[in-house]
Amino acid sequence: MNSPTHADLIAAALEARQRAHAPYSKFLVGAALEDEHGRIHTGCNIESASYGLTICAERTALFKAISMGVRNFRRIAVAADSPQLTPPCGACRQVLRDHCRELEVILCNPRGESKVFQLSELFPYPFHDDFLA
Numbered sequence: 044m045n046s047p048t049h050a051d052l053i054a055a056a057l058e059a060r061q062r063a064h065a066p067y068s069k070f071l072v073g074a075a076l077e078d079e080h081g082r083i084h085t086g087c088n089i090e091s092a093s094y095g096l097t098i099c100a101e102r103t104a105l106f107k108a109i110s111m112g113v114r115n116f117r118r119i120a121v122a123a124d125s126p127q128l129t130p131p132c133g134a135c136r137q138v139l140r141d142h143c144r145e146l147e148v149i150l151c152n153p154r155g156e157s158k159v160f161q162l163s164e165l166f167p168y169p170f171h172d173d174f175l176a
């Protein structure tokens with residue numbers, strides 16, 4: 044299967060962002076996670092009236108993919124609209140690291156801006172499963 048392009052992943056994240064359920068913060072986020080076969084798994088943030096139960100777009104995409112049996116990932120695009128490109132929160136960095144030793148993280152917005160990071164630079168010295176051995 045062909046890999047989606049950088050632009051394809053960004054478009055998928057922006058489209059997923061339109062489906063965000065964020066009535067409290069009004070901060071809409073979309074994510075598009077590419078698996079090892081080039082398939083895209085999307086997610087959006089889903090807020091709860093009990094605010095702490097909110098789930099971020101990145102974890103929605105990751106948990107959807109994992110629940111479908113997918114285990115290996117290449118890239119994630121995260122789309123939001125803020126003055127600076129929005130990075131994954133600390134909780135999402137940990138959970139992404141739980142499932143991806145390394146991952147390309149593309150931050151993007153609806154104005155056509157984007158920047159690429161490696162998860163390892165966003166989340167250096169992670170806690171991970173080797174510590175539990």
Ligand code: THU
Nearest residue numbers: 068070072088099100130131132
């Ligand atoms: N949010 C995400 O979905 N991903 C991020 O990377 C940052 C924050 C969501 C959670 C909440 O619904 C809203 O943005 C404001 O924090």
